[in-house]
Amino acid sequence: MDKMINLIDFGLKEETKRKFEENYKGYFLGRVSVEHKNMYRVITEKGEILSKISGKLNYKAILKSDYPAVGDWVILNKDNEKDGIGIIQGILPRKSVFSRNIPGKKNEEQIIASNIDKVFICMALNNDFNIRRLERYISLAWDSGAQPIVILTKADLCKNISEKISKAEEVAFGINILVVSSINLEGIDRIKAQIKPKDTVAFIGSSGVGKSTIINILLGEERQKVNDIRKDDKGRHTTTYRELIKLPCGGIVIDTPGMRELQIYNGDLETSFSDINEISKNCYFRDCKHESEPKCAVKKAIEEGKITEERLKSYKKLQKELEYMEDKKLLNSKQLEKKKIVNMLGSLDGIKKIKNRK
Numbered sequence: 001m002d003k004m005i006n007l008i009d010f011g012l013k014e015e016t017k018r019k020f021e022e023n024y025k026g027y028f029l030g031r032v033s034v035e036h037k038n039m040y041r042v043i044t045e046k047g048e049i050l051s052k053i054s055g056k057l058n059y060k061a062i063l064k065s066d067y068p069a070v071g072d073w074v075i076l077n078k079d080n081e082k083d084g085i086g087i088i089q090g091i092l093p094r095k096s097v098f099s100r101n102i103p104g105k106k107n108e109e110q111i112i113a114s115n116i117d118k119v120f121i122c123m124a125l126n127n128d129f130n131i132r133r134l135e136r137y138i139s140l141a142w143d144s145g146a147q148p149i150v151i152l153t154k155a156d157l158c159k160n161i162s163e164k165i166s167k168a169e170e171v172a173f174g175i176n177i178l179v180v181s182s183i184n185l186e187g188i189d190r191i192k193a194q195i196k197p198k199d200t201v202a203f204i205g206s207s208g209v210g211k212s213t214i215i216n217i218l219l220g221e222e223r224q225k226v227n228d229i230r231k232d233d234k235g236r237h238t239t240t241y242r243e244l245i246k247l248p249c250g251g252i253v254i255d256t257p258g259m260r261e262l263q264i265y266n267g268d269l270e271t272s273f274s275d276i277n278e279i280s281k282n283c284y285f286r287d288c289k290h291e292s293e294p295k296c297a298v299k300k301a302i303e304e305g306k307i308t309e310e311r312l313k314s315y316k317k318l319q320k321e322l323e324y325m326e327d328k329k330l331l332n333s334k335q336l337e338k339k340k341i342v343n344m345l346g347s348l349d350g351i352k353k354i355k356n357r358k
């Protein structure tokens, strides 16, 4: 740990650095690289430090998203450096966020990774190729705040590449589309060219499309495992993959297990369906659902072959999913308010007592 680490190599931006230096004198800055159960690995200038969150941060945290996530820039307490455990005092504002619903019980946002600048959406050119799925991934990417780039993988297995590219272009407005084969290394340089030195990038897409293969090629070696000094529930020493990886060509890759099972949480329909949004401005009714309303510009565009029926269908389907999510979030925010009041007053009984006094 004697070798100093330059956090710029781990994606530290001027703005984040300034914010930290102005507001947190006496503390030190780090970036979360792995999330364990109640512990985090944090990369600092002095090396990777196993850390936990402060009691205060834990007390203030209401939602899952109030806890640190991989990619977060966090403020660490200097005093606790001696015993090897860092104490996370706070999280700097996130520039971009990838999240998903917590499977099972609560409908709450769980942050999978944060502060990603560019996200490579991977789709294989063989049987995985599905334009509707690509649409969803693009929507999800825009909403995260990261810049999407499409990678069409396994080019060696495809005979009608140009046809598939034009199909992808139909849904990927203004987005770079790269054609790649990890077998003959075609297009790998184009991926490298997209990753600038301070960029934090991530790869998303269905299982088996070749994400790990690309990451390994960029790394020039197999993914390293990190040996964990912590023991798991059964007393075993556990091994985990490093989830925030520095690339030899410059830049950082975030690859968490959660990234691989991303579902739509918050699609940004405005951007990914800008064609439909634009056309629908000419619908006679402002709240036109593009179903059986008269003078519907979207229906007309379909008749004229400007957009496909399928695209409208997937737009509507996504819209429904998002509305459903919004309802749930609304419910969630009500529960949140309640919880905040309870935190303030100690308990719901406390609220009743105050009310009764009036």
Ligand SMILES: Nc1nc2c(ncn2[C@@H]2O[C@H](COP(=O)(O)OP(=O)(O)OP(=O)(O)O)[C@@H](O)[C@H]2O)c(=O)[nH]1
Residues within 6 Å of the ligand: 153, 154, 155, 156, 157, 180, 181, 182, 183, 205, 206, 207, 208, 209, 210, 211, 212, 213, 214, 260
């Ligand atoms: N023909 C061909 N096969 C590839 C290419 N890239 C990867 N593969 C193969 O596809 C399989 C899956 O690749 P992975 O890199 O593990 O896929 P992944 O997207 O990381 O999958 P998950 O870890 O499940 O998310 C492996 O058997 C690879 O060897 C390619 O460009 N061409």
Ligand SMILES: [Zn+2]
Residues within 6 Å of the ligand: 280, 283, 284, 288, 289, 290, 291, 293, 295, 296, 297, 298, 299
């Ligand atoms: Zn309409």
